[in-house]
Amino acid sequence: MTVPRKSSPRRTGRAAGGLKRLLHLRRSRCDGIADALWSRILRTSRYAQSLNASDRQRLRELANRLLREKSFSGAAGLVVTNAMRARVALHACLPVLNLGPDYYAGWDSIVIYPGDFRVHDEYTDEHGIVHREIMDLCGQSLSHGPMVLSWEAMRDEDEAPADHDLVIHECAHKLDVLNGDANGFPPLHPDMDVREWSRDFQAAYDWFRAALEAGGDPGVDPYASEDPAEFFAVLSETFFTAPHRVNDTFPAVYKHLQHFYRQDPCRYLPRESS
Ligand SMILES: [Zn+2]
Numbered sequence: 001m002t003v004p005r006k007s008s009p010r011r012t013g014r015a016a017g018g019l020k021r022l023l024h025l026r027r028s029r030c031d032g033i034a035d036a037l038w039s040r041i042l043r044t045s046r047y048a049q050s051l052n053a054s055d056r057q058r059l060r061e062l063a064n065r066l067l068r069e070k071s072f073s074g075a076a077g078l079v080v081t082n083a084m085r086a087r088v089a090l091h092a093c094l095p096v097l098n099l100g101p102d103y104y105a106g107w108d109s110i111v112i113y114p115g116d117f118r119v120h121d122e123y124t125d126e127h128g129i130v131h132r133e134i135m136d137l138c139g140q141s142l143s144h145g146p147m148v149l150s151w152e153a154m155r156d157e158d159e160a161p162a163d164h165d166l167v168i169h170e171c172a173h174k175l176d177v178l179n180g181d182a183n184g185f186p187p188l189h190p191d192m193d194v195r196e197w198s199r200d201f202q203a204a205y206d207w208f209r210a211a212l213e214a215g216g217d218p219g220v221d222p223y224a225s226e227d228p229a230e231f232f233a234v235l236s237e238t239f240f241t242a243p244h245r246v247n248d249t250f251p252a253v254y255k256h257l258q259h260f261y262r263q264d265p266c267r268y269l270p271r272e273s274s
Contacts, residue, residue: 032064033086041087044158045165047240048090050268058097063089065101071109078114078151087154088112091167094240095175098262103175106144115152139166141173143182163221163242163272172236176229184228192259200252205231208250219245236261244271 033041038060042048048059066089074080088110096103119140121133138153153166172186179187184201188194209225211218224234239246239257243265247254258264 032067033060033082033089037083037086038090041083041090044087044161045091045094045240046161047243047265047269048094050265055097059090059093062093062097062101066092066104069101069108070104073109073111075111075113075117075148078112080112084112084151087158088149088167091165092171095168095171095236095261103178104171106178107142107146107174109146111146111148112151113148115150117148117150139170141170141177143177147171147174161241163238163245165237165241168240169233169237172233173229176232182229184230184232186232186260188260192256197256200250200256201228201231204250204253219249240265242272243269 042056048056051059063086067085072080072085072088092104116136116138117140119135119137121135122130123133124130137148138150140148142148147170149166149170157164157166173182175186176182176184179185184205185198188197205225205228208218208220208231212222212225220238221234224231235246235250235253236257239254239261240263243254246257247266254266
């Protein structure tokens with residue numbers, strides 16, 4: 001896939017002079033996302049709105065940092081606005097609010113298409129047969145490559161908030177590949193038990209697939225049944241948008257996500273009406 005790129009403007013500033021000037025410099029550095037725009041985009045995430053003032057401030061600082069460190073470019077004629085950048089940055093920083101920005105090291109660009117985009121995929125199966133596929137996607141995270149997003153999909157989420165969050169989904173893939181393949185197994189913290197994570201995620205994944213095959217509605221996007229990487233990504237976005245649904249259906253998985261992300265959205269968000 002060929003996408004246009006441009007380098008991100010990097011802000012530099014050196015404090016000099018009296019207190020007034022220092023204050024001014026400090027303030028302008030914090031003003032990556034203007035107050036009015038920040039208030040507006042906060043409304044695109046129920047979870048971000050529910051955070052306390054100091055967490056919201058940390059989220060804003062992380063978002064400003066992401067805007068300085070990642071380049072944004074529009075594809076297929078899309079002109080990327082400050083509002084689009086800010087909207088992506090806010091959602092991207094929710095998963096790393098208590099992890100830190102280093103979790104997004106190793107890739108540097110975000111590409112936004114006006115709507116779904118077409119990709120040509122090629123893979124070799126276990127028999128050595130090469131398969132070529134054409135897929136229309138609304139999001140894609142390439143290992144060590146750009147994150148690619150559909151603006152239409154994000155706008156749809158904002159107009160009718162539900163349990164979807166494309167940016168968080170793609171960011172979960174970015175976290176997943178920090179220790180190798182996309183397989184639903186991100187690098188766990190030292191106090192987390194790898195075997196318990198694997199056991200509980202595998203049991204939840206198997207149950208979820210069986211429930212779908214039996215015609216049930218397990219309350220989570222069926223796309224999670226695609227493979228373990230999608231299961232982790234879909235459950236991560238649901239964790240931040242409709243956390244009670246994850247906790248009710250997969251309590252053990254909720255606990256693992258709570259430890260991994262070091263956040264507990266069930267404490268902040270009211271139960272979703274069914
Ligand atoms: Zn995915």
